[in-house]
Amino acid sequence: MQTIYTDVLVIGAGLAGERAAIEAAQAGFSAICLSLVPSRRSHSSAAMGGMQAALGNCAKGDGDCPDVHFSDTVKGSDWGCDQEVARMFADNAPIEMRRLAHWGVPWGRVVPGKGSYFKGGKLYDKEEKEENRGLINSRDFGGTAKWRTCYVSDGTGHSVLYTVDNVCAKLGVEVHDKTEAISLIHDGATCFGAVARCLRTGELRVYLAKASVIATGGFGRIYPGTTNAVICDGGGHITALNTGIVPMGNMEAVQFHPTGIVPTEILVTEGCRGDGGTLLDVNEERFMHVYEPEKQELASRDVVARWMTHHIRQGKGVKSPYGDHLWLDIRHLGEKHITGKLREVYEICTSFLGVDPIHQLIPVRPTHHYSMGGVRTNKDGAAYGLGGLFSVGEAACWDMHGFNRLGGNSLAETVVAGGIVGKKIAEFLQGAEVTFNSAVIDAEVKKQQERIQNVIRCKAGTENVYKVRAAMQDALFKGANIFRTKEGLTECIATLQETLARARKVGLKSNGLGVNPELSAALKIEGQVKMALMLSCGALNRTESRGSHNREDFPARNDRDWLSRTLAYWKSETDDLPTLKYEAATQVFHIPPGDRGYGKSEIIKADAKAESKGE
Amino acid sequence: MARSLKFNIFRYNPQDSESTPHMESFVLEETDSMTLFIALNRIREEQDPSLQFDFCCRAGICGSCGMVINGRPGLACHTKTKDLPADITLLPLPVFQLVGDLSVDTGSWFRELYDTVESWIHTKKVFDPAAPEERMEDEVAESIYELDRCIECGCCIAACGTARMRPDFLGAAGINKVGRFLIDPRDERTEQDYYEIIGTDMGIFGCMGLLACEDVCPKHMPLQNQLGFLRRKMGITALKNFFGK
Numbered sequence: 089m090q091t092i093y094t095d096v097l098v099i100g101a102g103l104a105g106e107r108a109a110i111e112a113a114q115a116g117f118s119a120i121c122l123s124l125v126p127s128r129r130s131h132s133s134a135a136m137g138g139m140q141a142a143l144g145n146c147a148k149g150d151g152d153c154p155d156v157h158f159s160d161t162v163k164g165s166d167w168g169c170d171q172e173v174a175r176m177f178a179d180n181a182p183i184e185m186r187r188l189a190h191w192g193v194p195w196g197r198v199v200p201g202k203g204s205y206f207k208g209g210k211l212y213d214k215e216e217k218e219e220n221r222g223l224i225n226s227r228d229f230g231g232t233a234k235w236r237t238c239y240v241s242d243g244t245g246h247s248v249l250y251t252v253d254n255v256c257a258k259l260g261v262e263v264h265d266k267t268e269a270i271s272l273i274h275d276g277a278t279c280f281g282a283v284a285r286c287l288r289t290g291e292l293r294v295y296l297a298k299a300s301v302i303a304t305g306g307f308g309r310i311y312p313g314t315t316n317a318v319i320c321d322g323g324g325h326i327t328a329l330n331t332g333i334v335p336m337g338n339m340e341a342v343q344f345h346p347t348g349i350v351p352t353e354i355l356v357t358e359g360c361r362g363d364g365g366t367l368l369d370v371n372e373e374r375f376m377h378v379y380e381p382e383k384q385e386l387a388s389r390d391v392v393a394r395w396m397t398h399h400i401r402q403g404k405g406v407k408s409p410y411g412d413h414l415w416l417d418i419r420h421l422g423e424k425h426i427t428g429k430l431r432e433v434y435e436i437c438t439s440f441l442g443v444d445p446i447h448q449l450i451p452v453r454p455t456h457h458y459s460m461g462g463v464r465t466n467k468d469g470a471a472y473g474l475g476g477l478f479s480v481g482e483a484a485c486w487d488m489h490g491f492n493r494l495g496g497n498s499l500a501e502t503v504v505a506g507g508i509v510g511k512k513i514a515e516f517l518q519g520a521e522v523t524f525n526s527a528v529i530d531a532e533v534k535k536q537q538e539r540i541q542n543v544i545r546c547k548a549g550t551e552n553v554y555k556v557r558a559a560m561q562d563a564l565f566k567g568a569n570i571f572r573t574k575e576g577l578t579e580c581i582a583t584l585q586e587t588l589a590r591a592r593k594v595g596l597k598s599n600g601l602g603v604n605p606e607l608s609a610a611l612k613i614e615g616q617v618k619m620a621l622m623l624s625c626g627a628l629n630r631t632e633s634r635g636s637h638n639r640e641d642f643p644a645r646n647d648r649d650w651l652s653r654t655l656a657y658w659k660s661e662t663d664d665l666p667t668l669k670y671e672a673a674t675q676v677f678h679i680p681p682g683d684r685g686y687g688k689s690e691i692i693k694a695d696a697k698a699e700s701k702g703e
Numbered sequence: 704m705a706r707s708l709k710f711n712i713f714r715y716n717p718q719d720s721e722s723t724p725h726m727e728s729f730v731l732e733e734t735d736s737m738t739l740f741i742a743l744n745r746i747r748e749e750q751d752p753s754l755q756f757d758f759c760c761r762a763g764i765c766g767s768c769g770m771v772i773n774g775r776p777g778l779a780c781h782t783k784t785k786d787l788p789a790d791i792t793l794l795p796l797p798v799f800q801l802v803g804d805l806s807v808d809t810g811s812w813f814r815e816l817y818d819t820v821e822s823w824i825h826t827k828k829v830f831d832p833a834a835p836e837e838r839m840e841d842e843v844a845e846s847i848y849e850l851d852r853c854i855e856c857g858c859c860i861a862a863c864g865t866a867r868m869r870p871d872f873l874g875a876a877g878i879n880k881v882g883r884f885l886i887d888p889r890d891e892r893t894e895q896d897y898y899e900i901i902g903t904d905m906g907i908f909g910c911m912g913l914l915a916c917e918d919v920c921p922k923h924m925p926l927q928n929q930l931g932f933l934r935r936k937m938g939i940t941a942l943k944n945f946f947g948k
Contacts, residue, residue, distance in 0.1 A: 131759070222840055243848065287802075288808065318758050602717065605747060
């Protein structure tokens with residue numbers, strides 16, 4: 089068994105993981121990132137639109153500052169976020185954008201002079217100041233008071249990931265790609281690293297580290313249709329939840345993006361609407377301005393996705409063999425803009441849909457997109473429950489997003505949180521010594537070897553992993569979608585419990601030799617179903633509507649009873665349901681709960697009398 | 704009436720002592736909007752779960768799924784079956800080490816490239832968190848992004864005559880990477896520094912000018928122009944070196 093030692097082991101080599109590794113490396117520590125794919129193929133690369141940071145360089149961003157960004161973020165979260173964390177994020181974001189510029193990101197820059205822009209299909213004038221020539225530019229995104237989203241055309245994630253990966257190469261941060269962590273090594277108090285499976289040979293390896301970091305991104309693939317890459321399967325979360333002591337935060341907080349294309353669920357960026365694109369219904373008429381007179385197409389994603397679904401339910405959707413959808417119209421932005429600042433959108437539409445967005449409408453509907461929940465950490469990025477374990481990026485519930493995140497805030501979070509948490513990891517490592525217990529390591533390796541052999545030999549049964557996975561995805565799609573009810577969630581949980589029993593009986597059809605993809609899927613199916621149960625149980629328990637969590641039977645946001653974060657534990661491997669606990673959403677209030685200014689909903693105030701309490 | 708598609712797929716699992724390289728056929732009924740991503744996943748889930756291939760973003764952005772599709776390197780995820788004949792032959796990309804079936808190791812190849820061309824900004828300046836960013840004209844930023852768009856899928860390398868013959872050839876992706884830093888005003892390297900990297904047969908002078916790289920690039924990168932531009936630039940640097948300026 090090959091055993092590799094490093095000061096910091098980062099599981100995941102997307103932006104958050106690599107950015108954290110850079111901080112450790114700059115402080116003189118060795119760092120290895122494990123990745124399912126070559127690091128530059130990580131899903132960070134697919135984030136097109138941009139990163140929010142209150143630089144305030146462009147005309148429509150004039151007067152912006154971290155306070156406004158913070159306020160937008162808290163409102164966006166529907167007061168579900170940790171306000172200290174959101175504050176740290178907003179304060180550090182501008183510095184991080186400048187650091188990225190120093191490292192080589194070719195940010196779009198301010199061009200002085202008169203220009204025009206579209207909003208709600210209408211043309212407006214603006215004038216950029218000469219004194220801001222060549223500073224980092226911003227575009228408009230949903231749920232923000234100012235134009236704040238820094239961008240590189242519509243390849244922001246790609247460009248930033250390549251830049252950050254270059255810095256990793258320069259600093260000697262190692263990336264072991266085609267390597268999958270399958271379990272954490274720990275003694276119930278301290279994390280010692282991970283057991284990993286090499287995806288070149290299928291062999292197991294042990295990685296020992298003083299600090300381990302879960303930075304594996306989202307887990308959208310537990311849903312049947314998602315904008316997430318196929319690698320966003322929750323593998324990192326599973327290693328954490330299998331410890332039984334590390335909780336997942338707010339798993340029920342799931343974002344649906346307004347503009348996934350139909351079919352194939354590929355995302356087209358919010359930049360389309362930010363740059364002036366509109367949403368149309370079956371009559372090719374706009375509707376968002378009716379529901380949201382103020383923000384229109386640029387209300388927060390949870391609100392736009394909700395209204396779109398509502399509008400389709402009113403019979404205003406466009407019929408198609410793939411179900412009803414709506415239209416995204418960017419035709420008026422013109423060829424130069426579409427093939428320039430929205431080039432990826434142009435390529436996606438032409439190559440996947442056969443639609444030319446310069447002259448044709450793009451079929452879209454709300455599609456699973458982002459996981460606000462994840463491995464619960466404190467504000468330093470340290471995971472609850474285990475020493476030496478950290479988490480960062482979408483994988484983590486750090487929790488600056490609460491129940492809805494704003495467009496452009498997650499890509500920014502990867503690097504901002506990566507920098508902050510990376511620094512904390514470096515501090516943690518200063519003088520930290522760990523005693524590795526070989527009995528703990530050997531026992532974990534043996535357990536994993538046995539698990540693999542059992543699945544290959546069909547010891548527990550011959551359930552087909554792909555069928556079990558489809559059953560899980562289908563249950564979530566039906567019961568834990570944009571609109572949720574007690575009945576739907578109860579049925580979803582019952583189905584998932586049956587699915588969990590089946591997941592425990594999965595056996596391979598193929599021989600399992602080498603980099604067998606069936607084995608990879610089989611090793612995580614039980615964990616995935618457990619995550620699905622955490623999500624649906626959290627959603628059933630939460631008898632209110634907050635951000636992206638919409639209970640049709642509890643339409644009000646209930647600050648009296650639910651200004652809280654769900655913590656889901658899987659206490660014992662053989663449990664059939666998660667254990668749920670709750671903690672306050674935030675320790676510190678800079679902004680008390682109030683009206684978001686969009687997505688009109690009833691609010692049960694924190695000091696409301698108890699008799700009006702729901703069920 | 705839907706077509707019946709016949710997929711002829713290269714099979715070999717180096718980790719299985721009983722496996723030998725061979726072609727295997729699978730038949731699928733074509734569905735509406737079918738891509739090779741959909742087709743290959745269906746084959747894996749319904750017919751042979753051991754079939755190895757690489758997809759990640761499945762949106763033509765990440766570059767994972769390069770393979771040889773009916774003789775031509777391309778991205779499988781954005782290849783629609785309706786654009787192909789009913790007989791579809793899929794082979795792994797050459798040049799890169801085979802992992803199994805259609806999966807190859809592009810990661811190691813490119814990681815070595817980053818070290819060879821030192822694909823990062825070389826500057827003596829130290830980042831000052833309190834200072835505003837250095838200014839840059841938007842046009843300059845856009846021209847850097849134009850070259851930064853490469854997704855490192857490896858198609859240009861697999862299609863390159865020189866890369867097939869010389870394992871150390873940087874290929875269009877590598878040379879383009881140098882071009883990206885050469886035009887970046889933040890990088891303080893001189894033309895002489897770049898000459899040290901690509902002024903050899905391993906670099907720009909190894910290119911035979913066949914330009915299949917430009918033909919197969921799924922992101923339509925301006926590789927032909929880049930190769931021409933850098934060849935001229937490095938040629939002039941070579942002359943300067945020869946005549947001592």
